[in-house]
Amino acid sequence: MLHIVNKSPYQTRNLESCLRLAKAGSAILLIEDGVYAATRDNIAAAGVKAALGSVSVYALSPDVEARGVNNLLLDGVKLVDYGGFVDLVAEHANTQSWL
Amino acid sequence: MSFEINGKTYETDEEGYLINLSEWDEEAAKYLAKEEKVDMTDNHWEVINFLREYYNDYQIAPAIRVLTKAIGKKLGPEKGSNKYLYELFPYGPAKQACKIAGLPKPTGCI
Amino acid sequence: MTESTGGIEVEEETAGRVKKFMFVNRKAPYGTIYALEGLEVVLISAAFDQDVSLAFVDDGVYELVKGQATKGIDVKNFSPTYRALEGYDIEKLYVDAESLKARGLTEENLIVPVEVLSNEEMADLMAAQDVVISF
Structure with missing residues (x-):
C-alpha cells in the first residue's frame, strides 16, 4: 500500500496515525507540507527514522525545493518527481491519502 | 483581455495590467505608456527599470512611499520625491509606472 | 476603553495614538494561503504608520527559510518579500526559539535578520500589544 501524507507533522497528527497503521513493506510518500517530516534534527524525525527500517519513505522533490529544505533531508528518504509519484501510485495495489 | 504588437499577444487583466510579467518587453511598455498617455523619456525609463529590478529582488510592486524612498537612495534625493514621480506619472506613479513596467498593481494601492 | 475584540478600534480619545500591532505567523508558506495573505496584510498595515511587529511561531518559522525555489510547484515564491519589509519600515521580526529548535532550524537557515526570543x-511581547492578528 502507498500512504500519502500532505500535512505538516506539527499541524496535525496525520503522520503519526499513518506511521502507526502502515504495515511493514508499504511505502509512504510525503507531499506538500508533509515534506517537512522528511527533514532531520527535529521532533518529527524520530518517528520517520524508526519507520525507515520497515517502510520506504519518499518525498516529492518539487515540494521539497519550494520549501527550501533540500539540504535538511533525513538520510534514507528518497526524492521523487511528479513522474515518480505516478510510478508509485501505479506500482502499489492501493493508495491511502491521509488528508 | 489582451493587446497585440508585431504578432505577439500580451494578456492583461481588466484594468490593463499584464498578466504574465515574463511577457513584458520594451514594445509592451511603449504600448502601455501610450494607453496611459505618458510620453516616455529617459527619466521615465529610469523609473520603469528601477521598478522591474525592485520586483525582481522582492517579488512585489512597492508602495509609493517605499518607491520614493528607494529611488531617492539609488538615483539621488532630487528624484526621490513625490513631486518628481508625479510629474513623470501624473495619474499615480505606483499605479501607472507599475502598469508600464509590467508589474502587478501594488499591494494596498486603492 | 472598550473590551478588546482583537479588532481595530478607533475611538475619539485614542484616535491618532500610535498602536502596537503584532502579526503572528504560524503557518508554513505554501500548504495554505495564510502565510501569503498574512504578508499582504502586513504590507498594507505599513501605510498606517503604526508600531508593527511580526512574530514567527510554530510552522510560521518555515516562511523564513532561505533557498525556497517554487518553480516546480508553479506557485510564486514570496520569501524574498520578507527582505522588502525593511524598506516599509517594518524592522521588528521576532522568531520563537522553541519553534525553530523543534524543526531543526537555526537563525542561519533564515532569509532575513531576526531576533530569536x-x-x-515572546509572551511578554505579545502581552504588550494593543492588537494581535494571527495567521
Whole structure:
C-alpha cells in the first residue's frame, strides 16, 4: 500500500496515525507540507527514522525545493518527481491519502 | 483581455495590467505608456527599470512611499520625491509606472 | 476603553495614538494561503504608520527559510518579500526559539535578520500589544 501524507507533522497528527497503521513493506510518500517530516534534527524525525527500517519513505522533490529544505533531508528518504509519484501510485495495489 | 504588437499577444487583466510579467518587453511598455498617455523619456525609463529590478529582488510592486524612498537612495534625493514621480506619472506613479513596467498593481494601492 | 475584540478600534480619545500591532505567523508558506495573505496584510498595515511587529511561531518559522525555489510547484515564491519589509519600515521580526529548535532550524537557515526570543520574552511581547492578528 502507498500512504500519502500532505500535512505538516506539527499541524496535525496525520503522520503519526499513518506511521502507526502502515504495515511493514508499504511505502509512504510525503507531499506538500508533509515534506517537512522528511527533514532531520527535529521532533518529527524520530518517528520517520524508526519507520525507515520497515517502510520506504519518499518525498516529492518539487515540494521539497519550494520549501527550501533540500539540504535538511533525513538520510534514507528518497526524492521523487511528479513522474515518480505516478510510478508509485501505479506500482502499489492501493493508495491511502491521509488528508 | 489582451493587446497585440508585431504578432505577439500580451494578456492583461481588466484594468490593463499584464498578466504574465515574463511577457513584458520594451514594445509592451511603449504600448502601455501610450494607453496611459505618458510620453516616455529617459527619466521615465529610469523609473520603469528601477521598478522591474525592485520586483525582481522582492517579488512585489512597492508602495509609493517605499518607491520614493528607494529611488531617492539609488538615483539621488532630487528624484526621490513625490513631486518628481508625479510629474513623470501624473495619474499615480505606483499605479501607472507599475502598469508600464509590467508589474502587478501594488499591494494596498486603492 | 472598550473590551478588546482583537479588532481595530478607533475611538475619539485614542484616535491618532500610535498602536502596537503584532502579526503572528504560524503557518508554513505554501500548504495554505495564510502565510501569503498574512504578508499582504502586513504590507498594507505599513501605510498606517503604526508600531508593527511580526512574530514567527510554530510552522510560521518555515516562511523564513532561505533557498525556497517554487518553480516546480508553479506557485510564486514570496520569501524574498520578507527582505522588502525593511524598506516599509517594518524592522521588528521576532522568531520563537522553541519553534525553530523543534524543526531543526537555526537563525542561519533564515532569509532575513531576526531576533530569536525565549518563551518568556515572546509572551511578554505579545502581552504588550494593543492588537494581535494571527495567521
